[in-house]
Amino acid sequence: MNNLQERIFKIIIRLLTLFSLLLLAFIIIFIFRESLVFFEVVPIYKFISGTKWNPLGPPDQLSILPIILGTVYVSLVGIVLALPIGVGTAVVLSSYVDERPKRVIRSVVDILAGIPSVIYGFVGLLVLVKFFEIKLFFPSGESVLAGGIVLAVMMLPYIISTCDESMDKMYKEYSQYSQALGVSKSYMVRKIVLPRSKKSIFAATVLALGRGMGETMAVMMVIGNAPIMPKLLSKTQTIPSLIALEMGMAEVGSLHYHALFSGGFVLVIMLLIVNILLYFIENKMDI
Amino acid sequence: MDMDDRIRDYIFKIWIAFSAITVISVIVYIFGYIFVHGISSVDMEFIFSQPKGMPIGTEGGIFPAIVGSIYLMLIACLFASTLAIATAVYTVFYCDNKRIEGIIHLIVKCMAGIPSIVLGLFGYTLLVLNLRLGRSLLSAGITLGIMIYPYIEVRIEKILREADKDIIDSSYALGVSKFHTLFKLILPLYKRDIISVITLAGGFAMGATAPIILTGAVLFAPVPKSLSSPIMALPFHLYILTGEGISLEKAYGTALVLILILLIINILSIVLTITGKEHN
Numbered sequence: 070m071n072n073l074q075e076r077i078f079k080i081i082i083r084l085l086t087l088f089s090l091l092l093l094a095f096i097i098i099f100i101f102r103e104s105l106v107f108f109e110v111v112p113i114y115k116f117i118s119g120t121k122w123n124p125l126g127p128p129d130q131l132s133i134l135p136i137i138l139g140t141v142y143v144s145l146v147g148i149v150l151a152l153p154i155g156v157g158t159a160v161v162l163s164s165y166v167d168e169r170p171k172r173v174i175r176s177v178v179d180i181l182a183g184i185p186s187v188i189y190g191f192v193g194l195l196v197l198v199k200f201f202e203i204k205l206f207f208p209s210g211e212s213v214l215a216g217g218i219v220l221a222v223m224m225l226p227y228i229i230s231t232c233d234e235s236m237d238k239m240y241k242e243y244s245q246y247s248q249a250l251g252v253s254k255s256y257m258v259r260k261i262v263l264p265r266s267k268k269s270i271f272a273a274t275v276l277a278l279g280r281g282m283g284e285t286m287a288v289m290m291v292i293g294n295a296p297i298m299p300k301l302l303s304k305t306q307t308i309p310s311l312i313a314l315e316m317g318m319a320e321v322g323s324l325h326y327h328a329l330f331s332g333g334f335v336l337v338i339m340l341l342i343v344n345i346l347l348y349f350i351e352n353k354m355d356i
Numbered sequence: 357m358d359m360d361d362r363i364r365d366y367i368f369k370i371w372i373a374f375s376a377i378t379v380i381s382v383i384v385y386i387f388g389y390i391f392v393h394g395i396s397s398v399d400m401e402f403i404f405s406q407p408k409g410m411p412i413g414t415e416g417g418i419f420p421a422i423v424g425s426i427y428l429m430l431i432a433c434l435f436a437s438t439l440a441i442a443t444a445v446y447t448v449f450y451c452d453n454k455r456i457e458g459i460i461h462l463i464v465k466c467m468a469g470i471p472s473i474v475l476g477l478f479g480y481t482l483l484v485l486n487l488r489l490g491r492s493l494l495s496a497g498i499t500l501g502i503m504i505y506p507y508i509e510v511r512i513e514k515i516l517r518e519a520d521k522d523i524i525d526s527s528y529a530l531g532v533s534k535f536h537t538l539f540k541l542i543l544p545l546y547k548r549d550i551i552s553v554i555t556l557a558g559g560f561a562m563g564a565t566a567p568i569i570l571t572g573a574v575l576f577a578p579v580p581k582s583l584s585s586p587i588m589a590l591p592f593h594l595y596i597l598t599g600e601g602i603s604l605e606k607a608y609g610t611a612l613v614l615i616l617i618l619l620i621i622n623i624l625s626i627v628l629t630i631t632g633k634e635h636n
Contacts, residue, residue: 078535082450085442092502093467096478103481157375180622181383185563187591191598191611192386222382255365283471285566309473316570333474344469
């Protein structure tokens with residue numbers, strides 16, 4: 070009886086595990102299969118190198134170079150803004166704050182990570198975009214810059230928690246020695262904690278970059294969604310926002326429909342490259 | 357310290373102080389902004405009535421969206437935690453092959469890296485179109501479940517791995533089966549931590565918009581009667597109210613309600629973890 074129960078349980082566990090793992094295969098196969106139909110009509114190198122996106126035009130007007138660049142550009146702006154602030158905050162958190170408030174601040178940062186992206190987009194649209202248009206007289210507040218700033222805020226929790234973790238270790242390891250030597254705290258942080266956290270700062274950057282490139286709602290609500298070559302202060306389009314906006318309108322089975330899948334496929338490949346980079350930083354690189 | 361270094365030290369201190377102040381201000385600003393603007397439109401009627409008006413949403417409340425979001429969260433949690441607990445139990449207790457374990461970890465990591473909009477795309481073709489589930493509560497819930505599966509799996513595996521080895525070994529030594537050790541010992545002992553993880557993941561599912569745009573969320577639907585009905589959801593409702601310029605006032609209210617529900621979920625999860633620690 071007991072034996073039977075055990076055997077059945079084992080089988081169920083195995084089946085469920087297998088099913089979960091197959092999900093990934095399903096996702097990749099489906100996305101690939103649906104994009105393949107498109108790549109048979111428009112070769113992939115034309116798709117990623119052409120500059121026109123016009124779903125109503127001929128097939129050769131379905132290409133996404135400006136959208137790829139927009140995706141990368143918005144994320145890079147986000148990283149450039151978030152990195153110094155995130156690392157600075159992690160320094161304060163790891164080396165200058167006592168245990169108790171530290172725990173409180175960490176859970177607040179966690180909550181920041183839990184705010185839905187649509188809320189960031191909402192506040193970004195009403196505060197940031199409006200500010201650009203009314204106070205700074207930009208022709209369009211919806212821009213790469215607006216998307217970058219909103220993304221920066223969303224990246225902060227990731228950067229802070231990744232860096233804080235390793236800096237905390239460094240600080241605990243060296244603080245006694247440096248106190249004994251009479252070295253000031255800021256000197257020690259600058260000469261030991263920061264340089265030794267290089268690796269985790271790098272890892273945090275790549276992680277945040279990946280998050281940024283895959284982000285849909287927050288970015289979509291503040292960038293204006295125009296598939297043109299991205300400039301810092303003009304409208305742009307990213308792959309996730311393109312899919313979210315146009316998939317509902319695309320007729321199932323049409324070339325437009327398959328082109329959107331191809332966009333998703335290109336996005337997954339881009340993220341794969343970023344993740345492989347992260348893997349090498351974590352395991353192979355010695356800095 | 358020479359002069360140069362003193363200046364560098366000064367700049368360093370300004371930099372870290374500026375960073376910390378910026379982060380704190382941003383947090384306070386976002387919460388403050390939504391609270392101040394949203395509080396006036398949230399009342400009993402807003403929470404407990406249907407959206408009304410022309411175009412719909414300009415008047416009335418968001419009750420179907422609140423219920424829809426809670427249903428989505430429950431389905432996502434049910435789907436994801438069944439699979440995640442099974443995967444975690446398998447890797448920790450049944451899998452003796454290091455290579456298979458490595459492959460499982462790699463796959464889970466890959467799934468965690470897939471952007472939510474691509475999951476939405478997948479849910480749309482497989483569930484909505486191929487399996488003919490339509491744009492429904494079930495399609496959207498499962499898509500969200502796939503999204504939170506890696507999050508739950510990683511954390512439950514960690515809990516199981518850090519479980520007291522002595523208890524497990526003694527149990528095996530007494531001839532108790534793996535099945536009984538798991539269900540009578542390990543799972544009850546770490547129940548609170550596990551539920552805490554699932555709750556937190558449920559919060560993520562509830563706040564996500566991208567996966568449900570294509571798979572089930574609609575502008576207006578009554579409280580769902582079955583798994584195959586299309587649903588309203590708070591984040592999608594907020595997006596539509598703002599994106600289509602329907603009603604800013606209602607959008608503020610929706611944002612506030614969404615944030616408050618998520619805060620409650622977060623606090624619940626923290627309380628569960630703390631009492632779980634005391635319990636053990």
